[in-house]
Amino acid sequence: MKPIFVTQPFLPPLEEFTELLKQIWDNKILTNSGPFHKEFEQALADFLGVRYISLFSNGTLALITALQTLKITGEVITTPFSFVATTHALWWNGIKPVFVDVEADFCNLDADKIEAAITPQTTAIMPVHVYGNPCQVDKIQKIADAYGLKVIYDACHAFGVQINGNSLLNFGDLSVLSFHATKVFNTIEGGAIICHDEKTKTRIDFLKNFGYDGELRVVAPGINAKMNEVQSAFGLLQLKYVEHAIEKRKIICELYKELLCDVKGLTYQNQLSGVKHNYPYFPVFIDEKTFGMSRDELNELMKSHQFFGRRYFYPLISQFPTYKGLASSNPANLPVAELKTKQVFCLPIYPDLELSDVRRICELIKSVGK
Numbered sequence: 001m002k003p004i005f006v007t008q009p010f011l012p013p014l015e016e017f018t019e020l021l022k023q024i025w026d027n028k029i030l031t032n033s034g035p036f037h038k039e040f041e042q043a044l045a046d047f048l049g050v051r052y053i054s055l056f057s058n059g060t061l062a063l064i065t066a067l068q069t070l071k072i073t074g075e076v077i078t079t080p081f082s083f084v085a086t087t088h089a090l091w092w093n094g095i096k097p098v099f100v101d102v103e104a105d106f107c108n109l110d111a112d113k114i115e116a117a118i119t120p121q122t123t124a125i126m127p128v129h130v131y132g133n134p135c136q137v138d139k140i141q142k143i144a145d146a147y148g149l150k151v152i153y154d155a156c157h158a159f160g161v162q163i164n165g166n167s168l169l170n171f172g173d174l175s176v177l178s179f180h181a182t183k184v185f186n187t188i189e190g191g192a193i194i195c196h197d198e199k200t201k202t203r204i205d206f207l208k209n210f211g212y213d214g215e216l217r218v219v220a221p222g223i224n225a226k227m228n229e230v231q232s233a234f235g236l237l238q239l240k241y242v243e244h245a246i247e248k249r250k251i252i253c254e255l256y257k258e259l260l261c262d263v264k265g266l267t268y269q270n271q272l273s274g275v276k277h278n279y280p281y282f283p284v285f286i287d288e289k290t291f292g293m294s295r296d297e298l299n300e301l302m303k304s305h306q307f308f309g310r311r312y313f314y315p316l317i318s319q320f321p322t323y324k325g326l327a328s329s330n331p332a333n334l335p336v337a338e339l340k341t342k343q344v345f346c347l348p349i350y351p352d353l354e355l356s357d358v359r360r361i362c363e364l365i366k367s368v369g370k
């Protein structure tokens with residue numbers, strides 16, 4: 001049997017890509033906001049339903065630049081249940097992460113626990129829309145407004161997600177996307193910052209190009225985080241297919257739910273009504289006692305059958321050596337995250353995953369405890 005991995009990147013038809021590459025070879029513009037970059041940026045803003053978007057070479061540099069854009073300093077409240085880049089972006093800015101626990105339904109930052117973690121040094125909140133499920137955006141904004149804090153969303157999982165027809169990316173001061181190969185929408189590597197006014201977009205665009213404002217003026221110690229023309233052309237093509245790709249993910253997600261709904265000790269997340277989802281992952285949560293096997297044992301069993309899921313997110317960011325010493329990393333401060341990280345297992349999901357493979361995976365899971 002061929003191995004089935006947790007994900008597989010979506011690729012556009014090669015012939016269509018080579019057509020675009022020919023144009024790049026003809027015009028000899030490879031980077032620095034060329035024609036494909038301009039076209040892709042506009043097309044993406046239209047597709048996502050946002051006013052201003054700035055393209056980046058990857059999501060991590062976009063996160064680092066987002067913090068620079070708003071001159072965030074001191075302490076930032078964030079979640080331990082994310083990809084490590086969320087917190088690394090703070091570290092690279094010399095900011096102290098303060099971990100707050102997640103809520104049990106979606107593993108997103110628990111808005112009810114934010115206030116207790118605010119100190120005079122707190123300048124911002126950086127929540128993550130984990131697995132594409134929206135954070136409690138209204139509650140978070142209320143707290144931010146009351147305490148004068150900025151909100152930067154790590155929206156790397158949330159490409160295309162909408163709440164009641166409005167893009168999730170329109171909440172907070174800034175949102176950051178990743179277009180890494182493993183994401184719902186990819187430009188091989190890539191990322192973006194979404195902002196809500198032209199002035200901020202101008203600052204972001206300076207910062208991602210060494211701080212250059214025109215030919216001679218440097219207005220800030222910027223970085224080099226530009227998306228190039230090959231990535232932009234690739235992205236422009238991907239955009240044509242992404243809705244179809246999300247539709248295929250949806251079918252897989254629904255089949256998993258149907259087949260696994262009566263497995264004791266296994267739960268999955270159900271989307272809130274009014275949310276247009278993007279189905280980036282299919283996490284299940286294993287309660288060892290009722291299921292009859294631990295999450296790690298299930299992982300081993302699946303591997304022995306050539307199914308490679310992923311324990312994502314595990315370990316918690318707060319458990320990595322860089323962050324473990326922080327007071328807020330104490331497991332007693334993060335009971336829900338500590339529980340979820342031990343239970344979570346992401347099953348394979350990608351547009352080209354065969355439904356017969358989904359069935360085989362579910363049969364194996366259902367054989368446990370029988």
Ligand SMILES: *Cc1c(COP(=O)(O)O)cnc(C)c1O
Binds near residue numbers: 059178
């Ligand atoms: C993928 C991801 C990132 C990092 O994005 P890159 O494009 O890989 O640098 C950051 N945060 C989260 C939640 C992610 O999933």
